[in-house]
Amino acid sequence: MTELLDATDPQTAMIADLVGSVRAVEETIARLSAVRDGMLAVAARVAVDIARQAAHPDRGDMAVRAVASEIGAAVRASDRTIERRMDEASWAVERFTEVWAAQGAGRISAAHTRVIVDAGAHLDDPADRARYAARAVEAASVESPNRLRRIARRMAEQYQARTVTERHRDARELRRVWVRDLDDGMAELGMLGPAVLVHGMHDRLTRMARTITLENGRAARESGSECDSRTMDQLRADLLADIALTGTPTGHGSDAELLGAIRARVEVTVPVFTLMDEDPNHPGAPPAELDGRSPIDTDTARLLAGRTPGWERVLTHPITGALLAVDRYRPTDQLTRHLRARDQRCRFPGCNIAARRCDIDHTHAASSGGETCADNLAHLCRRHHMLKHHSRWRVERRRRSEEGAGTARGARETNATLGTTGDLVWTSPTGTTYIDRPPEQNTVRFTDRR
Incomplete structure (x- = not known):
């Protein structure tokens, strides 16, 4: 995995030419x-x-x-x-x-x-x-x-x-389940329904599948028997069939109660004004977002908010919308929550893997004195985490003096004063730089209309 580390100058130049040619094409x-x-x-x-x-x-x-x-x-x-x-x-x-x-x-x-x-x-x-x-x-x-x-x-x-x-109230009327026959004795089961429910179903099946994998692996090690070779996709399909046909995942694992107790997890971001607004149809209140990907209706967001056992509060600047801090009414690992709220996804240019599925990486390696703090941590998916450590790709935190430069100087200086923006500067093996900025927060901004 260290091939590019040994590239000669002509080879690096050739790669740079190829990159430019591909871009032109x-x-x-x-x-x-x-x-x-x-x-x-x-x-x-x-x-x-x-x-x-x-x-x-x-x-x-x-x-x-x-x-x-x-x-x-x-x-x-x-x-x-x-x-x-x-x-x-x-x-x-x-x-x-x-x-x-x-x-x-x-x-x-x-x-x-x-x-x-x-x-x-x-x-x-x-x-x-x-x-x-x-x-x-x-x-x-x-x-x-x-x-x-x-x-x-x-x-x-x-x-x-x-x-x-x-719109969600109208769209819910279209919910349905369908079957499409395929070749080789197979068929496809599809469902159209509220995003929160569909993501929750998939998350619960995934958690059950992971539990089965861990239980079977432990049993195989203890007994010396062969381990279950089913993939996560196969396990999810088998579990869904069992639950739909029998009501419980009785055909999987030695402890059905353990699987049945697993609950789905969904992540919803709700601007506080959306919760406070007495009129759920107020056009000024931004919608809640499911896992940072798609908007969900306010009624569902309020229902989930009222029943959640804990809150993660994301504090943003009222004008720039920049992330300032994250806290929680029931304190846990605040730094991890702050990073997840700030990054939301992998911080390699172009990658959109959700932060909860990524590793937290030290931009400046801890072994070389890098601090474990928000200024030196960022989420990277496993693919790009490995790329960072085993190729000539390099990344560094954008200095605050640089964050105040350019056409957005004023806004950047404000962010630098109130907290780091988290911009990362990636340098490719050919010497080209790419800047990755954290996604904007799902929040309300106030502007002076004078």
Whole structure:
């Protein structure tokens, strides 16, 4: 795992050239994808115009189908696939012109565009949609698509005409369970339901599976028998089948009561104003977030808040939104909670693994005198933790004097005074630097409107 440590200067230069070439190719692909989407959108518009001129009763459905079939035959693709692409392209080009233009300029990729368009699909007001698109494109220029998804959802939520609570009440009516037959005697069971319940179900199955793995491993060591070879996915599937068919996970492990006592864990961030507001539909109160990923309705957030045995309070600056501190009414390991609240996910550029699944790493190694404090700790997933220690990738904490530089100097200086921002500067084996900043906190900010 130390191959790159021994790279020669020519090899390092070659890697740098390859990185630059790949980046140029990706920008070219983004531009060409935008050109293709523009052509597909024009094709759809022409088909609809033809149908409108002839007053077709189907409002252009058959005309679009005919054009899609022509394009599909030319490029050897299904006409259904082409028709879907035409619809998606029209939606992006006509409703999110700024996003499409940014992709055409090579600033963002097609994946970024899909994330932005999906998150803002329900924004009907053109002015709100334009403001959202401009902010989302700015975020997309420095974030990977998987990180952008969470940011874009939060941005779009600020322009929604209806609150997440109102929309959730309607969406819950669509909850369902379905079965889809597959090959080789297999079938797929799917469920659409409230995010808190679905994540809770998955977390409980995971905890049960881990308990089984530990119990079976201990039993195998004591008896010398063969250990259970099932993967976590297989165990979760077996447990779900047992629970659904028998009511309890009786077919797994030697202690069913132990498994049955395991409770699901979900992490919800609720701005205090959302809890305090007497009107749950108040547009000024930001929604709660489930595990830092998706918004949930206020009613569910308040119900969970009222029943939780302990609280983690995240204190943020009222203007900049920067994380200041974390405390708890029932004190536990405060530093760990602070880091998890600040980082929220792996701190390697582009990685979105949740902090609770990551290692806490000393930026400056403890063996070399690095302190165990918030300024010297950050979450890294196991993959990037290993990369940091076994490759020529290097990371260091951004100095506070640097945090006050640039166009955001004032805000950075405020953050430096009140507490570290946690910015990390990564240097690749080719000498390129990348700055990773902690995600913004889900909080309320006050601005002077004078």
